[in-house]
Amino acid sequence: MTSAGSRFATAKDVLNQIFGYPDFRGQQQDIIEHVVEGGDALVLMPTGGGKSLCYQIPSLVRDGVGVVISPLIALMQDQVDALRTLGVRAGFLNSTQDFDQRRATEAAFVSGDLDLLYVAPEGLSTPGTQRLLERGRIALFAIDEAHCVSQWGHDFRPDYLGLSVLHERWPDVPRIALTATATSATREEIATRLQLTTARHFTASFDRPNIQYRIVAKNEPRRQLLELLRSEHAGDAGIVYCLSRASVEKTAEFLSDQGIAALPYHAGLDAGTRAANQSRFLREDGLVMVATIAFGMGIDKPDVRFVAHLDLPKSVEGYYQETGRAGRDGLPSTAWLAYGLQDVVQQRKMIESSDGDTTFRRNASAHLDAMLALCETVACRREQLLAYFGQSAATTGGCGNCDTCLNPPESWDGTVAAQKLLSTVLRLQRERGQKFGAGQSIDILLGKTTDKVTQFRHDQLSVFGIGTELREAEWRGVVRQLLAAGLLAVEGDYGTLVLTDGSADVLRGNRPVMMRREPERVRPARATRSAAPAAExxxxxxxxxxxxxxxxxxxxxxxxxxxxxxxxxxxxxxxxxxxxxxxxxxxxxxxxxxxxxxxxxxxxxxxxxxx
Known part of the structure; x- marks a missing residue:
């Protein structure tokens, strides 16, 4: 029921008059009406699906101020500026403000001269902020990026664990938690930790049909990235994700040297540089941001035409969240990932050497296994991605807009190749008491007389030269896929190969091994970004x-x-x-x-x- 103190009679009035949209999309109307009536809600909606309207409109319809808990201090000013341009009375409280700015915002909240107030989760936990909120009238609490409460998630923020105080201290104020990424297990964790177990759940489709998902075998990834940008995304805004700070710096420098406007972003840069680079990316056209995963959450830039990964993401959730920053405006966009053997080795090593307990390592391994399965699939990537989140594709038989649909890879019986590779690892360990990385095993199979092969007399092994039917790149694919399937493992600082419990079944011939053969590179059949606006x-x-x-x-x-x-x-x-x-x-x-x-x-x- 609309309160007499609100500025607008209905949610549709706000949608039309303030935001200028004629109709709601998808589940927006059901969500908004539920919250306007005072109900709690847990909303899962993909990036670009219009989540923010689901709490902004009820804040304008209900009496009081909508309090939005957001982890994005660096973006609060932009969020507030965007609302003020629409005529919405918005403000924020965070550590970037001086005393006078904070006091003015607090006074506006208490007097009811705000429609929306953005607060950081760490600020909300302070007694001073809680006392302030008790002095004003609150329309609702919106918990944005709610997946940050998940301790097994990719964006865990400890301060989110304290948000259960909202229900305890303001039991009559409706709460809406929103996220773009959550499996069923994560949804349950969000509901439990935020005391939203009785909230109504709204789950939109995770499908982003305008995004073309493509995963390629690594072969000089920076050169591959450059080819992608020059051939398909010249002059476009985009994000390139790298695993390390050093790789971010080198990639940004490489792109800049090639005439592509690129900026670095990682936690090692000083706060001023990070803020300046983020501001330029948001305000200028055609910039490429090269970043670690520290960048991107809450970026509301609608015309990001591509998201590229030069390293393997740790989880499907992280991959989906990051690629979802492309194409928020619904125009054709690209999610591109270069993935290779060393990615698998590095991720496995990071998990095994982590300080986490057994449960942590088990969860991290499960996340990685799901990501590897997405990379190695011969089926439609979109179908597999949606299945991970418990949803089915709108159509069966492929989406027609991912690399495996546009250029289907072959599967082949790799059992014999797997046996040769595993036998090499076995003989090195049993006959020589030695462990080596993938490169040495491949050299042995190919019969290469390298200095290391000669030094350790590996040319005298019975497996020497028995693998010449495959090229080196193909053998690396065999190793990568055996690692992905858990039929081979890595250990130690040098990533040496060791057998697993599953290796014996393959060696005995009791377990067949089907593998993915990388297709010959063909330019995907797709409309380029430059052609898309003209066509419309x-x-x-x-x-x-x-x-x-x-x-x-x-x-x-x-x-x-x-x-x-x-x-x-x-x-x-x-x-x-x-x-x-x-x-x-x-x-x-x-x-x-x-x-x-x-x-x-x-x-x-x-x-x-x-x-």
């Missing part, structure tokens, strides 16, 4: 769209805001298609709310007229 615009509208983009860039620079805060590309395309001549006509375009119409309407009409 009628004849003659493309120059109008570009003129609107130029106007938007000028306004964004003047107001020191990201361009998408002014209008999304989708809205500009709709304006270029309609080419309205009056404010009334402009107001019918999706994404043009009342505040933006009043603020920018005449400027848009002038830009359309070429003035």
């Amino acid at each position: 615009l009628p004849p003659g509208a493309e120059p109008v769209f570009e003129r609107l983009r130029a106007w938007r860039a000028s306004v964004a620079k003047e107001q020191k805001l990201p361009a998408y805060v002014i209008f999304h590309d989708a809205t500009l395309r709709a304006i270029a298609t309609l080419q309205p001549t009056t404010l009334e006509q402009l107001g019918t375009v999706s994404g043009v709310g009342q505040n933006k119409l009043a603020k920018f309407g005449q400027q848009v009409l002038d830009a359309l007229a070429g003035e």
Whole structure:
């Protein structure tokens, strides 16, 4: 029931007047009405699915201030600026504010002059913030990025564990927890830890049909990345994820040397540099951010056209969360991963040498196994990705927009090859008492007389030279897939190969081993990003769209805001298609709310007229 103290009569009023959208999408309306009526909710919705409206609109309909718990201190200013551009009274409390700024925000909250207040989880746990909240009227609590409460998750934040205080201290205030990534087990953990066990669950489809998932065998990954960017994403904004800080620096430098505007982002950079690079990525067009996984959560940039991984993610959840930052505007985008033998070796070593207990290592291994299964599948990647989250694809027989659908790989009987490789590892250990990495075993199988082979007299082993039917790259694929299947393992600082309990069945011939054969590289059949907007615009509208983009860039620079805060590309395309001549006509375009119409309407009409 709408309270008499709220500014808007209905959720649809807010959607139309403030956000400028004609209709709700998917489950938005059900979620919003449930929270407006005072119900608790746990919402799983993919990035770009409109999660933020699910708490922003109820905050405007219900009496009081919507308090949003967000881990994204560095982005709070942008989030608040975007809301203020819409005419929403928003503020934040975090450690970046000085005393006067904080006092002014606190006063606005207590007096009811805010619609939304963003608070960091570590700030919420302080007695001072809790006393402040008791002095105002709270419409709801929104817990964004709720997967951060999962101790086995990829983004665990200890401060989230204290958020159960919300239910204990304000039992009558509805709570909505939101995330883009959670398995059924993670959903249960979120509900338990946040005391949302009686909350209504809303789970949208995890499918992002506009994202093309592609996983390639590593072969000079930076060169492969460069080819991808030049051939398919020239001038596009994108994110490149690397495992180490050193790799981030080297990759950003490499791309810059090749004429591609790239910036580094990792925890080793000083806070000022990180903030400046993040700000540039959000505000400028066509920048590539090269980063560790420390970057990206909450990035609301809709036109990220690609997300590339140069190292294997630790889990499917992490992979999905990171790739989901591409294509928030619904346009064709690419999720590209280069994956090789050394990734498997490195990840296994990291798990075995970690300080975690047995349970931690078991969970980490299970996460890695699922990620490896996604990499090695010969089936549709999208179907496998959705199945991981307990969902089925909309169609059977493949999605038609991933590499395994566009260029199907072959599977082959690799049993004999597996036996040869495992026999080599066995003979090195039994006959020589030695353990080596993958390279030495492959050299032996190929009959190479390297210095190391000669030094250790490995050319006298019975397995020497028995594997010439496969190329070195193919043998590395055999090792990689045996490691992925748990039929081979690595140990020690040098990643030496050792047999597992499952190896014996393969050696005895009791267990067949089917393997994935990498297809010959073929340029995927897909529309390039540069062609996508033109295909959606009628004849003659493309120059109008570009003129609107130029106007938007000028306004964004003047107001020191990201361009998408002014209008999304989708809205500009709709304006270029309609080419309205009056404010009334402009107001019918999706994404043009009342505040933006009043603020920018005449400027848009002038830009359309070429003035």
